[in-house]
Amino acid sequence: MxxxxxxxxxxxxxxxxxxxxxxxxxxxxxxxxxxxxxxxxxxxxxxxxxxxxxxxxxxxxxxxxxxxxxxxxxxxxxxxxxxxxxxxxxxxxxxxxxxxxxxxxxxxxxxxxxxxxxxxxxxxxxxxxxxxxxxxxxxxxxxxxxxxxxxxxxxxxxxxxxxxxxxxxxxxxxxxxxMGVIDILIGNKNIGHRDDLIIPAGGSARPASHETIDSGEHFIKMNGRVIFKCAVSTMGETSQEVLTRNGLTKDQVAWVVPHQANLRIMSAVAERLELPMDRLLVNIGHCGNTSSSSIPIVLSECEKQIRRGDNIIMTAFGAGLTYGTALLKWAYDTPEE
Missing domain, CATH: 3.40.47.10 (Thiolase/Chalcone synthase)
Structure with missing residues (x-):
């Protein structure tokens, strides 16, 4: 077979x-x-x-x-x-x-x-x-x-x-x-959120012009309160959903790796999952928000802390509004350099 x-x-x-x-x-x-x-x-x-x-x-x-x-x-x-x-x-x-x-x-x-x-x-x-x-x-x-x-x-x-x-x-x-990827949940909150996190100009809907440059429309615009609230609720809910549908409890999770957007968001997600902060892998202090690079950079920096067989939850939220949570069982021990 x-x-x-x-x-x-x-x-x-x-x-x-x-x-x-x-x-x-x-x-x-x-x-x-x-x-x-x-x-x-x-x-x-x-x-x-x-x-x-x-x-x-x-x-x-x-x-x-x-x-x-x-x-x-x-x-x-x-x-x-x-x-x-x-x-x-x-x-x-x-x-x-x-x-x-x-x-x-x-x-x-x-x-x-x-x-x-x-x-x-x-x-x-x-x-x-x-x-x-x-x-x-x-x-x-x-x-x-x-x-x-x-x-x-x-x-x-x-x-x-x-x-x-x-x-x-x-x-x-x-x-x-x-070992490897056990489950992934991805999705979008499409309705009513386009302008909550956006770079307004530079695309085909609003091409670059003197007007767009002068008005600062090529920089990021963010509704911080909305994004904070949506990120906390969605990352917490999807993490719990992935654990539940795979028959795992929070005590069986070795590490949670949230998108490194804001330490208060990560703390709120940990609280929703009833996990102490020392179970989260965090590097936001010296890296800031590196967008889609944030989770893999944390994994790379913390590679020696992670052991083969560790259950890891990774969860993220971004413009779109996109969201994603993955459950994986780490596949290797870090080789000695």
Whole structure:
């Protein structure tokens, strides 16, 4: 009898740009303070890709190089590259194709971008899972590459402190054991939320013009109260739903990895799940919100803490309004360097 294939994360890497923007730096740009930012969102600093000639592909390329350094592999064996990004290098060609070319992934390998805002990693994991478990592909690189600083408004004290830049690369392969992705729930709250989290101009509905630039419509606009409320309720409810439908209790979860948007949101999700904060993997203090890169960067940074067989809940929420929660059983112990 043919065993059922299950998609599993088998390697991971990440990259954070060297330049750092601290809260004190931001306080010189807008009316705020380190204390105000830290108290409200839990962020002390964020990494910024300052070179305006470098796009998000740089973050993805360096993340793949980190993955290969930590988990030596032959990139010629990769048979698909998918990239989650809100900040593509160009409208076309795809950022995934640029990343593949820069890392030596051979011609013929399909590469494409997709966008699900801050939920992109969970959406990408579902895409890769379907392709791997169907048997169509065996080694998929899921890359997240987010140059959020390009749409951060330097005069908006409510959004400027939130976002940082970063990339991650995750290798997804089939396994026949009971490790890997157990369940994923993804969805959208489409009705009535378009303008709650949006970059108004730059797309085909409102192309760039002197007017849109002068009015700051190429920067992110956010209804913070609505997003906070929706994020807490949705991330908490979907996490509980995934646990319940898989017959697990909170005590059987080793780690919860929430999207790193706001420390107060993460604390509220932990409270809803009746879990102590030390069961959450958190890096928002030194990274800020790296959008779809936030969850895999946390996994990569905390890789040595995670053990084979650990049950992990990952949950995210973003513009769209997208949401996603995944349950996986970690597939490997971190090799000694």
């Amino acid at each position: 043919t065993k059922h294939l299950r998609a599993a994360i088998t390697a991971i890497g990440h990259y954070l740009p060297k330049d750092i923007l601290t809260n004190d730096d931001i306080a010189k740009m807008v009316d705020t303070s380190d204390e105000w930012i830290t108290t409200r969102v839990g962020i002390h600093q964020r990494h910024i890709l300052r070179d305006r000639t470098e796009g998000a592909s740089v973050l993805g390329v360096e993340a793949i190089r980190d993955l290969v350094r930590r988990h030596p592999m032959d990139l010629s064996t990769i048979d698909m590259v998918i990239c989650s990004t809100n900040s593509p290098d160009y409208i076309f060609p795809s950022t995934a194709s640029i990343i593949a070319a820069e890392t030596g992934i051979p011609d013929g390998v399909p590469c494409y971008d997709f966008q699900a805002a801050c939920s992109g990693f969970i959406f990408g994991l579902q895409i890769a899972r379907g392709l791997v478990e169907s048997g169509l592909y065996r080694k998929i690189l899921l890359v997240t590459a987010e140059k959020n600083s390009y749409f951060a408004n330097p005069s908006d004290r409510s959004t400027l402190p939130l976002f940082g830049d970063g990339g991650a690369a995750t290798l997804i392969e089939p396994t026949e054991d009971d």
